[in-house]
Amino acid sequence: MLELRHIHQRYADQPLLQDVSLQVAASEVVALLGPSGSGKSTLLGITAGLQAPDAGSVWFDDQDITALAPERRRFALMFQDFALFPHLNVLDNVAFGLVEQRHSRRQARALATQMLEVFGLAALAQRRVWNLSGGEQQRVALARALITQPRVLLLDEPFSALDADLRVALRGEFRARIQAAGMAALLVTHDEQEARAMADRAVRLVDGRLLATW
Template sequence: MSFLSIDGVVKSFGPTTVVKDFDLRVERGEFVSFLGPSGCGKTTMLRMIAGFERPSAGRIVIDGEDVTDLAASRRRIGMVFQAYALFPNLSVHDNVAFGLKVAGRPKREIGPRVEEMLTLVGLPHLSNRYPYQLSGGQQQRVALARALAPSPRVLLLDEPLSALDAKIRVSLREQIRALQRELGITTIFVTHDQEEALSMSDRIAVMSEGRIQQCATPFEIYNRPSTRFVAGFVGTLSLIDGVRAEGAGAIVDGTRIELSETPPVAEGAPLTLTLRPEAVKLEPSSDRPNRLTGEVRDAHFMGSVVRLDVHVAGSSVLVDTFNRSAVPPPARGERIDLYFAPADVGLLADRPQT
C-alpha cells in the first residue's frame, strides 16, 4: 500500500472545478513535485492534502488513515509556504518551537529539539535573532526547521524558493533535497519552475487545468513526454509531423526516419515526432543514421552553446551546437543536414497518464 494515496479527488469553488479526478500514489520517503503553470490546481491540491481545503469528492489517505475529513491540526503535516509565514514578534528559536508547543510536547524536550532542527538547517548561531534580521534564504531555512520539528508524516512545500534570487535558490534546493533524503520524509513540492522539479524530484506530476497530464521520473518526463502539453511545458522540444512507415519507422518530407520503437498506429497514419535540441548533430556518424535537411532561420548565441532554428518540412527544429571560436555557426538561409539517432526520437500520444 502506498504511503500517500489520492483517489479521485475533485475540488470545485462554486461552478468552477479547479481539480479534476486527481489520482496519485506516493511511496514512503518519495519526493514528488507538482509542476505546472499558474492556475493549474497544484496549490489547491496541496492545500487539500494539508487539510486547509476539503475535497468536493474523492479521498486522501496517509499511512493507511483516511484523512479526508480530518482537521489540519490532526494530520501531522509539515508545511513550508512561499512567503515563509514566520511570526515577526518571535525569535528564530521560538518560531521553531511554536509547533512543538502547540503539539503539547514537554518543555524539557522542546529546547533540544529546536537546537537539533536549527543545526540540521545550519542556523544554530541565529537562534536569538528575529525574522527581520535574517536574509530571505535564512528565513526559508527557519520555516523548514519549524515544519520539520514536530516530526510530520508528510512535508509539503508550496513554491518555497520562488521569492529568492537565482544563486540562493540553487543552493537551498540542494539543501532541501539533502535534508529530505537524510530524514526519509515523504515530500510533496509545488513549483512552476521546471529546472527545480527536474533536479529535485523522484517523480514529477505535470499538471494542466486541474489534471495530471503525466506522472513519471524526471528522465521520462524530459525524454519521453506523453502529451503535447508536457512536451511544450518541460524543456525545449521540437515537434515534427510525419506518417507511420513500415516497421519501426516514419516518413518525414519523403525521408524515412528510423525509430527505436514501433509506433502504435496503423501504417500511413499521421505521427508527431519529438527531438530535443541537444540530440541533433551537424555531423554524421554510425550511430546517427537519420538525416533531415533544412534551412537555417536563425542562430542564437547563448555563450557555450549556439542554438540554431532550422526549418524542416514545415516544422521548426532547434539544434544546440557547442560554440567554437574558430568555427562560426551556419548563416541564416544556409541549407544544412541534421543527424540524430533512432533512440533520440520520441512519439507523442495525447492522453493523460497517472
C-alpha cells in the same frame, strides 16, 4: 503512503481540480508542476487538511483521513508565503511545532537550536522574524517544517527566495532527510531544474487534470 483519490474542487462555478488522483510512497519526492493559478497550492491545502475538497478523499497508509484535522495528520506544509509567527523570535518559530507535540519548552528549544545550525541560522536565533531577509525567512520556514519529523512533507516553492549556492545545498539536505525519515514529499516548483534535482518523478496540473510528466 499518501494517496489522493478523485479530488474535485471548484470555485465560483469554475472547475479548478478535476478528478485528481496521486500516490506518493514513503521516501519518494514527487514534483508538482503547472502554470500559475492551476491549483497547486490548493491541492497542497487539501492534502494538509486546511480545506475539504468538494469531492474525493485523502488517504494515508490505507486510512481515509479526509475529515481528520490538520494538526492530527503529522503532515508539514511549508507555505508559499512562509506564514511565520511575527511575534516570536527565530528559535521559537522553529520550536513551535515541538511544543505543540508536547515536548517540554526546554527540549523543544534544544532541538530547534540544532535545526538552526543545519540551516545556517544559529546567529539569528533571538531575532524577530519580521525583520529577516526573504531568504532567511524561507530557511526558518524550512527548519520549522522539518523539525516535527512529519510523515508527509508538503513544500510550496520552498527554495524560491534563496541564492543559487544555498538552494543547491538545501536541496541535498532535504533529499537526505526525506529519505532517512521515510517521508512522502510533494514539492511544488516552477523550476524544472529543481524538480529534476530533487524529485523521483513529476506530475503537471493542466486544465484541472494531473498528467504524469516524467
